[in-house]
Amino acid sequence: MAEKVCIVGYGNPLRGDDGVGPLVVQRLRAGLGPKPWLRFFIFQQLEEGLLDDLGNASLLILVDGSAEESGEDVRWRKLEPRPSPSPFTHHMEPGMFLWLIGLARGSCPEAWLVSIPGKNFGQQQGLSPQALFLAWRAQREIEAFIKDRLQLRGSGEEFSCRAPQPLVQTRKNG
Numbered sequence: 001m002a003e004k005v006c007i008v009g010y011g012n013p014l015r016g017d018d019g020v021g022p023l024v025v026q027r028l029r030a031g032l033g034p035k036p037w038l039r040f041f042i043f044q045q046l047e048e049g050l051l052d053d054l055g056n057a058s059l060l061i062l063v064d065g066s067a068e069e070s071g072e073d074v075r076w077r078k079l080e081p082r083p084s085p086s087p088f089t090h091h092m093e094p095g096m097f098l099w100l101i102g103l104a105r106g107s108c109p110e111a112w113l114v115s116i117p118g119k120n121f122g123q124q125q126g127l128s129p130q131a132l133f134l135a136w137r138a139q140r141e142i143e144a145f146i147k148d149r150l151q152l153r154g155s156g157e158e159f160s161c162r163a164p165q166p167l168v169q170t171r172k173n174g
Contacts, residue, residue: 006061007142009023010042010063011045012045014124017128051100058110063142074137076113076114079113112145119131
């Protein structure tokens, strides 16, 4: 069976660095282009209504900004399904989300959480310089992970990335 990959960026772009997950997925979508085995999703938060959108993915990558992570590195964590009802009805932990996928489908995909440390999560648009830099790093790491994954599975699928668009347009003097 061919690999089916879903990449989900979640967070609120109106809350500063919380919007880094959606930005990474937008860049991945632009850089990787359409592929029959690859789907991209952007949501403000994980919730039960999203389960059908993930179809029959064999690999799920969740990308999120984190106020809990510190440091200058993107953090990868393999997810395990975990029933953990949240005291907040508007927020669902990634392990709980994976557990619900398992209930709905009868099995869980391999799943990874890519956490990007941020500093500014207040009501503001735009990312901090640190989050912008780590968004680029996360994009490159995810691209490399998928490429390695396809090679390990023996897929004959071509894999290429387009260059990302610059964050700031420069003017040419002419």
